[in-house]
Amino acid sequence: MTTSTASEPSAAAPLLDLQALVVAVRRRRRLWSSMALLGLLVGAAVAVLMPPPPTAVTKVLVAHQADQPNDPGTLIRTDVALLRTTRIASNALRSLGSSERPEDFMREYGGLGLTNNLLQIDVTGDSDAEAVARAGALADAFVADHVKRIQEGANAEAKALLDQRDRMRDELARVNKTIGEGATGSGPEASANLESLFARRAELTSRIADFDQRAADARTGTPPLVAGTQIVDGPRTVRHSLPRATATDAAIGLALGLALGLALAAIGAVVADRxxxxxxxxxxxxxxxxxxxxxxxxxxxxxxxxxxxxxxxxxxxxxxxxxxxxxxxxxxxxxxxxxxxxxxxxxxxxxxxxxxxxxxxxxxxxxxxxxxxxxxxxxxxxxxxxxxxxxxxxxxxxxxxxxxxxxxxxxxxxxxxxxxxxxxxxxxxxxxxxxxxxxxxxxxxxxxxxxxxxxxxxxxxxxxxxxxxxxxxxxxxxxxxxxxxxxxxxxxxxxxxxxxxxxxxxxxxxxxxx
Missing domain, CATH: 3.40.50 (Rossmann fold)
Incomplete structure (x- = not known):
């Protein structure tokens, strides 16, 4: 039995009686049930009156030079960020012959990294044909930009290696000239100096050959990356099911309305203190x-x-x-x-x-x-x-x-x-x-x-x-x-x-x- 005395200090009472709060919220079931029903109706109305715009989707396989099995997805996230740049948007609009601003076009498409090497591109348009054309142009622009960056990187690496090789060749020519001038000398000191020059010439010759091989490898490694970056799933329209969209939006509206109604009922119960x-x-x-x-x-x-x-x-x-x-x-x-x-x-x-x-x-x-x-x-x-x-x-x-x-x-x-x-x-x-x-x-x-x-x-x-x-x-x-x-x-x-x-x-x- 609950006992209560007048001498009990008010500070001994709990700040929030959960049992009373639950009972008060349950008694306000008209409020939160009405909010839940309103959320259900609003969600269904949004699905019917505001259908999603025509959407097309395409998938691109992206090959990276620094691919690793344990990559956490950093490279594909970089590709998604690059997709949403004015350069790629401008190239896609240029291929479509559109005068739309790249900043406006960027609001109508997005990218999603499905795996470390698979990129999905979603594009909206005024019609299904326009959405498909936009998706294709955007995928082509991204592939071309990616291939261009790969080739530019390979050429820059090969050029750096060849420049280093040329410097080695210049040094080798100076060593050969010094050896030719010192061949007429005699004595132990000249003999030792000549021996060190021969050793340096052999080292330079080996390093020149190595730089030649590395430059050739840099150019040779580019074609597989270029060939590996391609559109694997052509642009296609996304079919929207009205009943499914209505059920999904209605369920979301029901959950949000119920949560809002329960929150309002709980706050009202605490504030009213009835x-x-x-x-x-x-x-x-x-x-x-x-x-x-x-x-x-x-x-x-x-x-x-x-x-x-x-x-x-x-x-x-x-x-x-x-x-x-x-x-x-x-x-x-x-x-x-x-x-x-x-x-x-x-x-x-x-x-x-x-x-x-x-x-x-x-x-x-x-x-x-x-x-x-x-x-x-x-x-x-x-x-x-x-x-x-x-x-x-x-x-x-x-x-x-x-x-x-x-x-x-x-x-x-x-x-x-x-x-x-x-x-x-x-x-x-x-x-x-x-x-x-x-x-x-x-x-x-x-x-x-x-x-x-x-x-x-x-x-x-x-x-x-x-x-x-x-x-x-x-x-x-x-x-x-x-x-x-x-x-x-x-x-x-x-x-x-x-x-x-x-x-x-x-x-x-x-x-x-x-």
Whole structure:
């Protein structure tokens, strides 16, 4: 069981109650389900009203001189970046004979590296034929640019090698000339010098031959790279399936709408701070939940649901009748967020109390009041609050009013010196529930209990304030005001024995009924 005391510091409460947040979001299912449905419809409408433009695709096999088996895709990403350059775009537009700006054309195509050597090019156009022509021209321009860069690189490498070879040849010629001039000399020193010149000539000859071979290899390696860079999949149009696109966009819209709706519902629940769990409502009002009344949809209610609703209302009426009969002072029903339902409850309760004597309902409900409704045979007498002082004391009075924002608090004492609050879950903020409890305490109107309307069906918290001093929650700097007589429980003040919440709870589902 959940216990709560007035002396608990507010800092001990968690900053965010996940259970309350989940319940609040679930109760706002109309919001996030509407957002999800709206996202579904918008996604489907986008697919139908804004179909993708005609698109063509082609694939190019790109050969790189520095290909490695463990390449992480750096080379193909470089090719994708080179594809989106004004040089290649200009060459493609020139081959098409188009006057379009290269910068505009670059927005209509893109590249994707499928593997380390396979490049996919996607191009859009005003028609399928234009898209195919653009894809072909763009692929040809990329292949030509790639081959040109390979050949330029090979020629530059060969030229550098040949330049180095020529320098070696010049040096070899100087060595040969020196050898020819020193052949006429004699002596040990001349012989040693001549021997070193012969060694240098042999080294230069070997290096010249090596540079010749490397230059030839540089030129020889270019043809395989040029031949390896080619279009392997010619340009073709991409067929778009309208049903598939509609289903995909609708699913994406549904997911985005649902996510947005859940986020809005969660943010709204945190900002609004409207208690939904019975333990929170009881703690904020300072009174136990003595009964509940589940909400049954009118349109979808079947005969068995209507029978269970009538049985639930009958049990609620019997519970309230015991409380009113056990009270020596007039009792009122004060609503918060359920004025119409409170009026129906008051009429049922007055009919049950009519067996003990005449009952007069003092009506102070906002909007459609009971005093203005058409009377039926057997209905109790209904008067306004302005005539409450003229009623004879021997008649039992049952006041009906509201504690919604804008309530005239000083009029509540004319409805009854004791009250039962009828509160719809999730309608009042925590601050307003505190205000209601404080104002009732200031008016010396004890709260006998709370009837919770439309509770969450999955709420398993306890709404009974066990062993709690009967004081009304007030502000942090205010002195608590005495709400009831000390030492007795809320249910005992109503003239009945103290019962936990589950004893007076009115089930509305098969699971709780069992």
């Amino acid at each position: 208690p939904v769990l019975r333990r929170e409502i009881a703690a904020n009002l300072g009174a136990s939940v003595i009964a509940e009344l589940r909400r049954t949809p009118r349109r979808s209610a079947g005969p068995w649901q209507r029978r269970r609703t009538r049985a639930a209302r009958a049990r609620l009426t019997a519970t309230l009748a015991r409380i009113v009969r056990g009270s020596a002072e007039p009792v009122s029903l004060l609503e918060l967020g359920c004025s119409r339902g409170t009026g129906v409850i008051a009429l049922d309760l007055a009919g049950a109390l009519a067996e003990d004597g005449p009952v007069v309902i003092v009506d102070h409900l906002p909007g459609l009041r009971l005093a203005d409704r058409r009377r039926k045979p057997g209905d109790p007498t209904v008067v306004g609050v302005e005539r409450a002082g003229d009623l004879p004391h021997q008649e039992r009075r049952l006041g009906v009013g509201s504690v919604a924002p804008g309530t005239a608090w000083t009029d509540l004492q004319y409805l009854g010196t004791r009250t039962v609050l009828v509160v719809r879950a999730g309608r009042g903020s925590a601050a307003w529930l505190h205000t209601v409890a404080r104002q009732l305490a200031d008016q010396r109107i004890p709260v006998l209990g709370v009837v919770l309307v439309d509770p969450d069906p999955r709420d398993r918290t306890d709404g009974t304030l066990w062993d709690r001093p009967h004081t009304t929650p007030r502000g942090p700097n205010e002195r608590p005001a005495l709400q009831n007589g000390g030492g007795t429980s809320h249910a005992a003040q109503a003239g009945t024995e103290r019962l936990p919440t589950w004893a007076a709870r009115i089930p509305d589902s098969d699971q709780e009924a069992r």
